[in-house]
């Protein structure tokens with residue numbers, strides 16, 4: 001399996017994880033896959049990590065499971081909600097949530113961040129990216145959108161530059177990076193803005 005994943009910020013997270021001497025166990029929160037893209041956990045699997053993922057929504061969950069079955073790759077992705085991560089305290093050396101947490105309301109983002117910290121081991125690393133207020137997408141979700149249905153949110157939660165720092169109490173922030181992307185996507189000019197964090201749990 002020589003597929004290469006597209007989620008470029010996760011390569012830096014993988015690099016930082018691989019510099020530690022911690023057990024190679026990683027959890028992805030929001031681990032489903034969309035279209036013909038492989039689940040991002042593949043990147044960690046290819047490097048020998050024991051991978052686990054939770055996904056709340058049927059369709060991306062089925063896509064991810066199909067990818068695993070078709071390719072004989074046990075990424076261990078199953079139904080779960082990052083607001084109640086179904087693992088014991090301090091289970092994982094590494095936890096990430098890529099392009100997923102901001103589908104929830106800010107109240108739920110705070111709950112999920114508490115959960116991510118809970119399942120992370122002392123000295124473990126997490127990666128989370130937040131949508132920035134500089135991202136122009138303020139459209140409300142349609143009523144039949146899975147985020148409205150499953151998460152009760154009306155639109156993406158967007159964060160000011162320092163706003164998400166509060167979730168990293170008890171962590172050392174190793175990287176905080178604001179990415180503003182302008183690209184052509186399916187013939188349209190698209191602007192996106194994210195704030196990425198890599199942080200290490202103190203104890």
Ligand SMILES: C[S@@+](CC[C@H](N)C(=O)[O-])C[C@H]1O[C@@H](n2cnc3c(N)ncnc32)[C@H](O)[C@@H]1O
Pocket residue numbers: 007029030031032033034039040054055056057060080081082083097098099100101103104146151
């Ligand atoms: C834009 S997709 C990104 C999926 C994947 N991380 C990727 O980069 O390809 C966001 C995913 O997060 C999932 N998600 C959102 N909130 C969740 C929650 N509370 N628990 C588990 N999954 C969640 C959504 O269902 C969706 O599949």
